Amino acid sequence: MGPRLFRRQRQVAGEFKFGHPSMLGEAVQFDMFGHMVAAADGYGTHWDVPRPATTCSHLLEAARLHGVASADCLAGTDLSLADIGHNTTEVQAGQELAIVRNILARVSDPHEFARDVGVRYNFANMGILGYALLASPTLGDAVNIACRYAALSSTFHRLTRCDTADGAVLEFDNSAVPADVREFMIERDMFAVINVAPLLIGQLESTIALKVELPGIDFPIDRLDFPWLTVEFDLTSTRSAVSIPADALALAMPAADTVTAQVCAQQCEDLLESRRQRRGMAALVRSRLVRDPGQLPAMAEIADELCITERTLHRRLAADRTSYRALVDEVRVTLAAALLESGLTVEGTARQLGYSETAAFTRAFSRWTGTPPSRHRRLRA
Incomplete structure (x- = not known):
């Protein structure tokens, strides 16, 4: 694999420090639900991108084990169970944070809850990122991919790789994670790593030793019971990190394929860019x-x-490379296409979208797509 695809990316937009909402200053903006959404320059943190609803479904599934109703989990998020259950739905990071806070306020053991969420993660529900990791030539390449495209996963941490004489250190930077959920986030992520570890390093012929640093977190060591893996814990460290020995980094991945890895990496790049364009205001x-x-x-x-003022809204939408008129058209054409493809008549679709005259809707749809709605409906049918 060439260095261009697997080079380490350290520059990620949004070098802002966030804490609990009560401790935040003017550098942070909130949406209509009271969730943090963007920094003062119009851009959020590295994790402030849309994410698949799968991450929220894991939270709700684990919450049910702890006796928390789904309605309580989703309170104040403007999300429904149907939204979470749809495999094409994307949620905003602020909505996921709200779900986490709703649940943590109701569970009796937040550490057990973090474990029950983390063990639900596997490569099958990681999408294209999971394929990119498995197809990487070596474990070291997979670590690079994980760092570069961490925002495509469920993590709120910034992942960075630091090479040492003995191997590499994968750091989980939580400085941009709200303070009230930091402990949950690192515990969930560590359990998720444990769950996918067998496919990553389970094919070693000899036992390897990892070092896990978790500052002040009483992590249950007995959950790491793998015959080919020994783990040394350092709970006094000032950082959260996993040290990986050099011989493990050179290990070939189980489904290593250079061509597939290149294709998957490019798809990750395209997906991340697409999500970054749909964040913020x-x-x-x-x-x-x-x-x-x-x-x-x-x-x-x-x-x-x-x-905010209308002028400020206009300015922030411009920073996101769009406008209010463009967003209205985007929403209308997307919903119109979906309604027409579901079998609804042109007249019915026009009424659903608030048009008083079908002719006005027909002209608008033709302008958006270059095709009259009646023809679009017939072609899709």
């Missing part, structure tokens, strides 16, 4: 418009809901 406005497409509010109304 544009994502908030889009989510608000989808809630009631038949009664689309004026830009001034949304600005008022977000407690």
